[in-house]
Amino acid sequence: xxxxxxxxxxxxxxxxxxxxxxxxxxxxxxxxxxxxxxxxxxxxxxxxxxxxxxxxxxxxxxxxxxxxxxxxxxxxxxxxxxxxxxxxxxxxxxxxxxxxx
Numbered sequence: 377x378x379x380x381x382x383x384x385x386x387x388x389x390x391x392x393x394x395x396x397x398x399x400x401x402x403x404x405x406x407x408x409x410x411x412x413x414x415x416x417x418x419x420x421x422x423x424x425x426x427x428x429x430x431x432x433x434x435x436x437x438x439x440x441x442x443x444x445x446x447x448x449x450x451x452x453x454x455x456x457x458x459x460x461x462x463x464x465x466x467x468x469x470x471x472x473x474x475x476x477x
Contacts, residue, residue: 391416392423 391409394400402420406413
């Protein structure tokens, strides 16, 4: 039995936008990508229903900005620790290790 195809959200959005912008018709899109028209209609309805959510992200942005800042601090700290470890190994006269071993 054949496994049903799965489509990424970026693909669905691109396909729906092509029809909404008038670049291609729904029938053309369905033929090109071998998609059933009912499936395309469902994607289009979901797209239109959720379009307003694009502008409702004020509450989510600070969390992601905060998370990025936290990760940047972690990268900075790890970089500093790595530099200190390199200098310490040079001072102790240890031969440098090859990566992966």
